[in-house]
Amino acid sequence: MKDLLTAKKLIIRTASALVVLVVVMFVCSLIGTESVSLKAVFGGVGQQATVNPDYEIFMQVRLPRIILACIVGAALACSGVIFQALLRNPLADPYILGISSGAGLGAIIAVISGFSWTLWGRSPIAVFAFAGALGTVWLVWSIGRLTGKSHVTGLLLAGVVVNAFFSAVIMFLMSVAKAGQVHSTIFWLMGNMTEEDFFVLWVSAGFVVAGIVALFYISPQLNAISFGEDDARSMGVNTTRTRTIAFAVAAAITAIAVSLSGLVGFVGLIVPHGVRLVFGPDHRQLLPLSGIVGAIFLVAADTLARIIVAPAQLPVGVVTAIVGGPFFLVLLIKYTRKVGWLGK
Amino acid sequence: MNIIEVHNLSFGYSGAEVLQDLSFEVGRQSFLAIAGPNGAGKSTLLNLLCALLKPKSGTIRIDTEAIESYSTEALAQKMAVVRQEFVPVFGFSVIETVLMARTLYYGQMRFENKADREIVNEALKATDTIQFASRPLGSLSGGERQRVFIARALAQNTPILLLDEPTSFLDLKHQVGIYDLLKVAQLEKGKTIIAVTHDINLAAQYADEVLLLGGTQADSGYQYGHARDVFSLEQIERVFDVRAFAGKIGQEKFFIPLGKFAKDSGQITSKPPSGRQK
Structure with missing residues (x-):
């Protein structure tokens, strides 16, 4: 019984992970092409930019970007956990049901349309990407439902078809778009962290944290659903309600992440796996820890993206794939024997 | 006192009837084995009993209440289900x-x-x-x-345990191990056990009652009762469409199915099966 997860263990591990996150955020906020003096930063509240550039760089460039990476990393990692559980597929990620192509289609439509308005501080690309992501999930979910009550395979197939169709439309639009528009779209598709104002960040963070708390509340039911819908129902889980809540929340937080940063790959696949391999598959622990580790991972990856080719910047999606892939392989080799779900 | 009552239950998939006008009752703390050939509707019946499927007609009552009146949560407090092996x-x-x-x-x-x-x-x-x-x-x-x-x-x-072929893929030792375990749960913990099985010999040895599906129109398509009454050589040969050797150890009979090319096939005196008359 000593190996079992307890509330005390969960609180200690979550708190420890949060401490690591704060340390990483703090260290990464000091790293960049311009060196920043902490003394100047903490003594600089209320001063003009010309008087205290350190404070301005810290507060208006580094900190918003780091908070942004936290929100996106946490949202994508938790969303990955949910899609892997619901689809009972270790290869699932937040984009598996076509969210990426839907968001991409929204983004390129916004770019080609040349809109210049903003909605609650959000650019047309962000707004269209958000709508495209949610619209696609709704479409895939509706098609999946037509295939029957237990529609995991139906959902996956609908996701593949919608993804392929929207990708073709994106290719078509890119082939008729102007060079500048194509460049903006590709840059967005690779995933980028750009400075956002604090209003957007706090609102997004509020929704993502609320989503993760809601998902935590249904995490025991997600454990049961990992054994299949019929088994879960036999154990008293209302599978329809649980799946609907989980899909809706995971899709919403993914759409928020995508509208903030474009398509950052790999986080939603490798972070849940990494946490699962080290701490086990219990979703009560997997969800909060994946959220925090996802945030740590993306903050660190974005810091690398800022400094590797400084003063130029890499899209963060490139770093997550290059760093994340080998890191994941190491974890896989080290822990596969321990958990035994990839064979004996 | 019955814990499960099934009356005039019918169910089919896309027009094809699988179960027709089935009625039986399961006593509290008893052991019911559901046997029958492939396609006779054993697993379908199990899924109807745990409300994964809805009957086309007829009623299922659990503890005197209609099964439709139970929420998922309430039903999970009445019965637990063990399904077939999966990864x-x-x-x-x-x-x-x-x-x-x-x-x-x-x-x-x-x-x-x-x-x-x-x-x-x-x-x-x-x-x-x-x-x-x-x-x-x-x-x-x-x-x-x-x-x-x-x-x-x-x-x-829960007071009821439903099991779908709990001993498939298991060797002899583990087969009897599982049935002993279920019998202990019945006798010592007061559980009502309902097990779908292909093994009529283990069913005869462990179950109090047997529901044999896949019979003829003449016998309503099923037989229900004590194993020694339901499992006769004639019944087994007709329902499973196979020739068999029957013996008796003590209280219960046992059956060994023997195909045309089995070594001892010639020892069987009954006529070769001529197809199930369903």
């Missing part, structure tokens, strides 16, 4: 798997309490799975895994 996707350990049976009773913090852990501990001991409680489910043999799923069903603490 888990993620690396849940044995104890985590068994503990999932208590999901329904988790508190606001979404954790089990001390009583839940004691129930789980008892289920692990009863099924002799406590020695590998912390091992991943995927690392166990088929027989061990089946015992874990029975432990999970016991931990759900």
Whole structure:
């Protein structure tokens, strides 16, 4: 019984992970092409930019970007956990049901349309990407439902078809778009962290944290659903309600992440796996820890993206794939024997 | 006093009737085996009894209440289900798997309490799975895994256990091990056991009543009663469409099916089967 997860263990591990996150955020906020003096930063509240550039760089460039990476990393990692559980597929990620192509289609439509308005501080690309992501999930979910009550395979197939169709439309639009528009779209598709104002960040963070708390509340039911819908129902889980809540929340937080940063790959696949391999598959622990580790991972990856080719910047999606892939392989080799779900 | 009452139950898939006008009752703390050839509707009946399927007509009553009146949560307090073997996707350990049976009773913090852990501990001991409680489910043999799923069903603490072919893929030792375990659950813990099985000999030895599906129109398509009344050589040969040798150990008969090219096929005096008359 000593190996079992307890509330005390969960609180200690979550708190420890949060401490690591704060340390990483703090260290990464000091790293960049311009060196920043902490003394100047903490003594600089209320001063003009010309008087205290350190404070301005810290507060208006580094900190918003780091908070942004936290929100996106946490949202994508938790969303990955949910899609892997619901689809009972270790290869699932937040984009598996076509969210990426839907968001991409929204983004390129916004770019080609040349809109210049903003909605609650959000650019047309962000707004269209958000709508495209949610619209696609709704479409895939509706098609999946037509295939029957237990529609995991139906959902996956609908996701593949919608993804392929929207990708073709994106290719078509890119082939008729102007060079500048194509460049903006590709840059967005690779995933980028750009400075956002604090209003957007706090609102997004509020929704993502609320989503993760809601998902935590249904995490025991997600454990049961990992054994299949019929088994879960036999154990008293209302599978329809649980799946609907989980899909809706995971899709919403993914759409928020995508509208903030474009398509950052790999986080939603490798972070849940990494946490699962080290701490086990219990979703009560997997969800909060994946959220925090996802945030740590993306903050660190974005810091690398800022400094590797400084003063130029890499899209963060490139770093997550290059760093994340080998890191994941190491974890896989080290822990596969321990958990035994990839064979004996 | 009956815990399950089934009256005039019919069900079919896309027009084809699988179960027709089926009626039987299951007494509290009894052991019912559901047997029959492939396609006779055994697993379908099990899925109807746990409300995964809805009957085309007829009624199922659990503890005198119509099954439709139960919520998913309420039904899970009445019956636990052990399904056929499957491969888990993620690396849940044995104890985590068994503990999932208590999901329904988790508190606001979404954790089990001390009583839940004691129930789980008892289920692990009863099924002799406590020695590998912390091992991943995927690392166990088929027989061990089946015992874990029975432990999970016991931990759900319900008066009824439904099992779908609990001994398929298991060797002889593990087959009787599972049936002994179920008998102990029935006799010592007062459970009502309903097991779908292909093994008519084990069913005869362990079950109080037998429901044999796949009969003829003349016998209403099924036979229900005590094993020694339901399992006659003529009935077995007709329902399973096979020639068989029948013997008797003590109270119960046993049957060995023998095909045309079996070594002792010539010892059987009955006529070769001429196709099931359904």
